[in-house]
Amino acid sequence: MTASSTKDQEGMTLGVLNAFRFRLNTLAIVLIPVCIAIDWAGHALASTLKLPLFLDSIGTVLGGLLAGPWVGGLAGLITNFISSGTVDPIAAPYSIISLAIGIAAGIGGYYGWHKTWPGRIALYILIVLVASIGSTPLNVNLYGGQSGVAFGDTVVYAPLVKAGWPTWLAAYLDELSGDLPDKLITVVVAVLIYFGLPNRYRALFSVWRRPSGEPEPAPAS
Amino acid sequence: MEVTRPALVFDRVGYAYQEAPREAVSDISLTIAEGEWVGVTGPTNAGKSTLCLLAMGLAPHFFGGRLKGGVTVLGKDSRQVSVIERSAEVGLLFQNPFTQVSGARERVDDEVAFGPECHGVARPEVEARVAEAMERVGIAHLAARHPMDLSGGQLQRLALAGLLAMRPAVLLLDEPTSQLDPAGAAAIFDVLAGLHQRGTTILMVEHRLERLCELCPRVVAMAAGRVIADGPPDEVFNREAVQERVGIPVFTRLARDGALPRPWPVRVGDAATAFAKSIA
Amino acid sequence: MAGGLSLYAEGTSLLHRAHPLTKGVLTLSAIALAFIAPSLWWVVGILVVLLALVTAAGVLRRFFAVALAILLPITLLLLAVQGFANPLNRTVVFALGPIVYYREGLAFAALAALRIACLVSATFLFSFTTRPADIAEALMQRGLSPRMGYVVQSALQIIPQTLEMAGRIQDAQRARGLETQGSLPRRARAYLPLMLPLVLSSLVATQERAMALEVRGFGLKVKRIARYEFFDSTLQRALRWALALAVPGAIVARVAGWR
Numbered sequence: 001m002t003a004s005s006t007k008d009q010e011g012m013t014l015g016v017l018n019a020f021r022f023r024l025n026t027l028a029i030v031l032i033p034v035c036i037a038i039d040w041a042g043h044a045l046a047s048t049l050k051l052p053l054f055l056d057s058i059g060t061v062l063g064g065l066l067a068g069p070w071v072g073g074l075a076g077l078i079t080n081f082i083s084s085g086t087v088d089p090i091a092a093p094y095s096i097i098s099l100a101i102g103i104a105a106g107i108g109g110y111y112g113w114h115k116t117w118p119g120r121i122a123l124y125i126l127i128v129l130v131a132s133i134g135s136t137p138l139n140v141n142l143y144g145g146q147s148g149v150a151f152g153d154t155v156v157y158a159p160l161v162k163a164g165w166p167t168w169l170a171a172y173l174d175e176l177s178g179d180l181p182d183k184l185i186t187v188v189v190a191v192l193i194y195f196g197l198p199n200r201y202r203a204l205f206s207v208w209r210r211p212s213g214e215p216e217p218a219p220a221s
Numbered sequence: 222m223e224v225t226r227p228a229l230v231f232d233r234v235g236y237a238y239q240e241a242p243r244e245a246v247s248d249i250s251l252t253i254a255e256g257e258w259v260g261v262t263g264p265t266n267a268g269k270s271t272l273c274l275l276a277m278g279l280a281p282h283f284f285g286g287r288l289k290g291g292v293t294v295l296g297k298d299s300r301q302v303s304v305i306e307r308s309a310e311v312g313l314l315f316q317n318p319f320t321q322v323s324g325a326r327e328r329v330d331d332e333v334a335f336g337p338e339c340h341g342v343a344r345p346e347v348e349a350r351v352a353e354a355m356e357r358v359g360i361a362h363l364a365a366r367h368p369m370d371l372s373g374g375q376l377q378r379l380a381l382a383g384l385l386a387m388r389p390a391v392l393l394l395d396e397p398t399s400q401l402d403p404a405g406a407a408a409i410f411d412v413l414a415g416l417h418q419r420g421t422t423i424l425m426v427e428h429r430l431e432r433l434c435e436l437c438p439r440v441v442a443m444a445a446g447r448v449i450a451d452g453p454p455d456e457v458f459n460r461e462a463v464q465e466r467v468g469i470p471v472f473t474r475l476a477r478d479g480a481l482p483r484p485w486p487v488r489v490g491d492a493a494t495a496f497a498k499s500i501a
Numbered sequence: 502m503a504g505g506l507s508l509y510a511e512g513t514s515l516l517h518r519a520h521p522l523t524k525g526v527l528t529l530s531a532i533a534l535a536f537i538a539p540s541l542w543w544v545v546g547i548l549v550v551l552l553a554l555v556t557a558a559g560v561l562r563r564f565f566a567v568a569l570a571i572l573l574p575i576t577l578l579l580l581a582v583q584g585f586a587n588p589l590n591r592t593v594v595f596a597l598g599p600i601v602y603y604r605e606g607l608a609f610a611a612l613a614a615l616r617i618a619c620l621v622s623a624t625f626l627f628s629f630t631t632r633p634a635d636i637a638e639a640l641m642q643r644g645l646s647p648r649m650g651y652v653v654q655s656a657l658q659i660i661p662q663t664l665e666m667a668g669r670i671q672d673a674q675r676a677r678g679l680e681t682q683g684s685l686p687r688r689a690r691a692y693l694p695l696m697l698p699l700v701l702s703s704l705v706a707t708q709e710r711a712m713a714l715e716v717r718g719f720g721l722k723v724k725r726i727a728r729y730e731f732f733d734s735t736l737q738r739a740l741r742w743a744l745a746l747a748v749p750g751a752i753v754a755r756v757a758g759w760r
Binding site for chain 1 (some may be wrong): 616640691720
């Protein structure tokens with residue numbers, strides 16, 4: 001299904017903004033806490049299985065794919081707020097990154113990227129870029145350039161900085177070393193779950209993808 | 222002389238859900254007066270739930286879909302009134318006790334207060350209504366408990382209290398006791414009987430025919446999206462078309478198979494009398 | 502049971518009774534000041550003040566247990582990496598075999614670690630003394646949309662419920678032979694069979710829940726009535742303003758040469 005963007009002199013820009021036009025209805029409001037819980041469960045499960053990944057954005061990405069950038073973004077933001085206040089205060093400044101990831105997933109969902117192979121790769125790349133580019137300035141200013149992940153900090157950051165590379169670049173690669181696998185599994189799982197949902201369920205939220213003014217199908221006689 | 226307006230009017234109503242090839246209900250015309258207790262029954266896909274959704278406005282506002290004809294509740298056309306606006310005067314109790322809890326409150330009394338709070342009711346008034354609603358359904362002793370600690374029957378009463386706290390003039394119920402045990406079901410019906418006495422208009426979908434006949438002075442039988450009978454239960458369940466397509470209450474079948482004279486009774490009391498007479 | 506998530510510890514200290522907004526401003530400005538302050542001793546000062554408040558709130562022991570668990574790993578990581586690799590390194594302090602540690606890097610790491618300690622302390626000071634329900638209520642009184650307030654309140658209940666369900670699904674799947682221990686690939690393969698049923702059952706009732714909410718008037722645009730009042734005072738209001746203004750003030754001072 002291709003999304004139709006409003007024809008306008010500005011062309012592409014307005015097209016993306018269409019993804020945000022959907023006003024949060026009650027269904028979307030109910031979905032957000034569920035996505036937040038999925039974020040938490042995804043992370044808890046990864047810990048229980050002792051997997052070396054965060055996997056704390058599956059709900060955020062799924063929410064974005066299902067119901068758009070508002071749902072994805074708010075899910076990411078609030079997941080981060082709640083975890084900052086309870087188990088992981090260090091994650092607090094990164095709330096804005098979670099917000100951005102949810103928005104990115106929502107935009108990808110609007111254009112249906114998750115439905116094609118090139119699209120899925122594009123979705124993954126977009127999310128990795130958002131996460132890594134967004135987190136690096138925070139890492140540099142708050143945590144001395146480190147990502148806080150032992151592997152990245154000791155194997156990537158330390159040797160590079162020692163060898164004279166610029167801090168911001170070393171920090172970026174450090175962050176990337178964690179984001180590449182983490183966001184890959186996140187996007188894979190979110191997309192798999194998306195397609196594992198019943199069609200009827202996905203259709204509940206597809207209102208936001210349909211361009212407004214589409215006529216209702218004619219009633220059967 | 223005061224003319225009472227009808228509480229619900231369905232005027233040649235047809236409705237099809239979005240993307241559905243067929244209408245869920247067709248050509249429904251019903252008038253329900255204020256204070257009536259009407260039971261609605263029928264086989265699966267008869268359109269009974271859709272009737273409730275139409276009266277509440279969830280069809281078409283929540284579900285989209287195509288609405289034909291007019292649904293007028295308390296004098297207002299359902300096309301013009303949103304569901305949340307309706308909620309001040311009309312309540313709808315669903316089947317599943319577990320999914321009607323708001324999930325945002327940690328105490329039963331706060332949960333009951335949720336609806337009035339959404340309506341911006343002043344604090345003292347909210348507290349009065351909550352106390353009254355909890356009393357009516359018999360959960361006042363659970364006021365401080367966490368909603369998730371309640372049993373199915375208690376939760377359904379909690380959901381009902383939540384609706385009653387808004388003092389609706391019309392109460393819609395979609396198989397309110399199908400997921401409850403007999404004790405839980407009886408508790409709900411007791412509350413409804415009380416509401417009926419106090420003049421609340423009740424439209425209740427119920428597939429347990431014996432209950433329906435016992436409680437409702439008027440029954441609407443539906444099949445395949447249409448009304449096939451509408452009247453007192455004695456009349457409705459003595460009609461062959463209804464017996465065939467919708468079902469037959471146990472006592473009625475007993476009377477029929479026991480070759481009792483028509484019209485066959487539909488209630489326990491009447492059946493007992495009829496059998497006693499026939500034995501005598 | 503709700504509250505499984507919250508760190509809130511019952512108490513009657515001044516901090517417990519203070520308006521959530523006051524505590525929120527305190528937390529945010531303490532964190533901001535810790536990161537703006539130019540040198541170690543200023544940050545230590547802020548940390549001391551925060552710890553004093555934690556003690557005054559009567560939650561010191563609980564606080565230490567949780568805070569240390571979070572701070573220790575990151576502090577060690579910072580010291581290990583910055584002490585070794587920081588570009589400003591000049592003065593050798595000690596060596597672990599071939600890995601040499603320098604004073605500048607360690608000092609840098611210490612400053613970063615102390616700032617993080619302030620972040621954690623300020624956040625926990627808030628969490629230990631404020632009921633989650635109060636946070637939502639205070640925000641809504643100050644203009645947060647009730648629908649957003651609902652999202653937060655609902656999330657706080659749904660998260661522990663979902664985590665519990667995750668545990669049950671794990672048990673059920675293990676009983677069916679799912680391997681959750683052993684090599685990394687084996688553990689990784691267990692992820693989806695555990696996540697998928699969890700997500701499906703979490704999502705199943707959303708439509709019903711949404712209908713049930715609308716039927717109660719959720720989302721009506723009315724002026725929200727406060728459910729209960731918080732204790733506020735001129736002193737608290739003054740404190741909030743002072744703290745809030747201290748942040749841009751500190752920024753200006755930094756620009757003007759504060760070191």
